[in-house]
Amino acid sequence: MSKEIKISGAEAVIRCLLEEGVDLIYGYPGGAIMPIYDELYKFQDELTHILTRHEQGATHAAQGYSRVSGKVGVVTATSGPGATNLVTGIADAQIDSTPMVCITGQVASHLLGSDAFQETDIIGISTPVTKWNCQITKAADIPVVLAKAFYIAKSGRPGPVLVDITKDAQFELMEFKYSKCTFLRSYKPVPDFSINKIKNASELINKSKKPLIVWGQGVILGNAENEFKDFVEKTGIPAAWTILGLSALPTKHPLNVGMVGMHGNYGPNVLTNECDLLIAIGMRFDDRVTGNLNSYAKQAKIIHLEIDPAEINKNVDVDVAVLGNVKETLPLLTSFVKSNSHDSWINKFNSFYKIEYKKVIKNDIYPSKDGLTMGEVIKEINEASNGDAIIVTDVGQHQMVTCRYANFNKSKSNVTSGGLGTMGFALPAAIGAKMGAPKREVVAVIGDGGYQMTIQELGTIFQTGCAVKIVVLNNEFLGMVRQWQQMFFEKRYASTEMINPDFITIAKGYNIEAKKVDKRTDLKNSVQEMMKSSKPYFLEVRVEKEANVFPMIPSGASVSDIRLE
């Protein structure tokens, strides 16, 4: 073997990233990570670094990138505040199972524990919100640890990993040799499936008269959309989605019966408590999905297809647990079930839909009142995009409305902060989504509250020219909290009213084309104009101030107690 030339730890970091096929990273420089940024400068032809305006923005951009591309999002930040600013995005990626590798600089190893300038215990801080984390104090450890980091982030149930590298380790010279990590003896990313359990599941499915599928992001993370569709179509079972499962099956698929959960559709929520078999696929029975667990699907047998053993019987006790990646287990299950159809059962969903349409949907998307509704904006986006756009949402009323009404033809098209509910997610996530799928249209739909949490990322859009379409649905309120205040706190609107700046001026300050709509007659043209633009575009829509999102399962209530008004 030829003698290796010695390189710095910082250069080793870049070479590791290149070995892992990374060509785009998000981050923000600072003292303790300067050696790595110096190498980024040298490697800029091979590795693009996007300078966000805040480290939190870098994490959400990496998440958006990952969610649409399926690749690992990579973030770099400095020690101290740089590292702590990553925490929200890391926690978001953890709860939404997004593969991400964060690399933070750290003070030199001899200063560790001395309260040095910009020293913070990011390993301690990030432990509860990372899939794995590790501090490196010697350059020689960099390749092994980073190989492990990428393997852990993307394998099994994906998640965020943080690697903290002391400044002296970045400077230190080492002999570089890289081999990808494919095995750790203490870690089994995908549990073995049991063919007997799959057969048991198929027997329950074949016997069932009123089965209901609820699928989650596991279908998307497993790249199992086709396998899932085959299963749904062969069994003829109505299928409902969790917010993170959205777009895995086209919106217009005849067996797609809509969203479950707090602001989900009427039929799938009510009929969860009427089905005789619930087939949960790659979802985790989040409390926003189940409502009160004591009255959740108690009459039904439950099958759970899941990659993470810790999710089995965590919230809901199941009758048959099928462990494994749904990409492998679903085709087997499909082979054991008989072709079937459930017409009269599906008609029940249709009749619930008719009630929901009359009481809620019609008024949302074809309103007769004066004020603009969020729903009609989404309808216009649907028409302009033909359902082909990637839609990124923030958190709150607009998120629920968008997820309820947006049309999706393709998977990996819905990017939102589900489990953590992170306001400020959408704008940076949309940047990442556009860079992860440059040929696709990316529309960020954001409330006026969340928009202002990461509004500085307009700077990133300006600097990179990233052609995202930003739609701010401005109701001058923190709408979801206000809705709860109206319904459960006797309209005491504590700190939910917002006096907003002129968003158009701000967008123009960043040289982003901007337009405001406050009349229905201008809406269609404005949305179409935005969608036609090949550049970043900002559209503010002044919507009704005190509109509420329905249906709604009040917290603590049963899914079947969902309210339409």
Next chain:
Amino acid sequence: MNEKKYTYTISIYTENNLGLLNRISAIFLKRHINIESLTTSQSEIDNIFRFVVVVNIQENKIKRIIKQIEKQIEVIAAFFHTDQETIFLETALYKVKSKSLFDEKHIQKIIKESQANIVTVSPNYFVIEKTGWREETEKLYNSLEPYGLLQFVRSGRISVSKEAMNISNILGLNTDK
């Protein structure tokens, strides 16, 4: 919902990794569960470490917690056992003024009856060691306490399970019996 709590001894086999203690204790912290005792040591396998954690919780909770622990990358396996399923001990040290050993003849009787050992004797103090169950070390504590304890300390529980835990099999290690 107020199901009965039991004492469980959790055994966790892990790689030797900095920060793993933090990661494991965070699982309990997140669920507001108090750790009654915790010890960590080398296990029967080279470079594999063993945590012994004692908690008081409901049966349905312990099962979920074990899965959360096993989910950690560097945890090889975790088990839980009731007191009936393990052999467990704690060690306590009692530091007493030497003067009382000679003045209070009763102390010698206490030591003898409790099957405790005198670890060291110096002109000023002597140290008694007692290994056994919690009730035994507590009984000795209560007996000695009236004579004045200079210091008292008790270790966390150490335990071995009656059933095999088969870590070598999990790791695919070839162990000659």
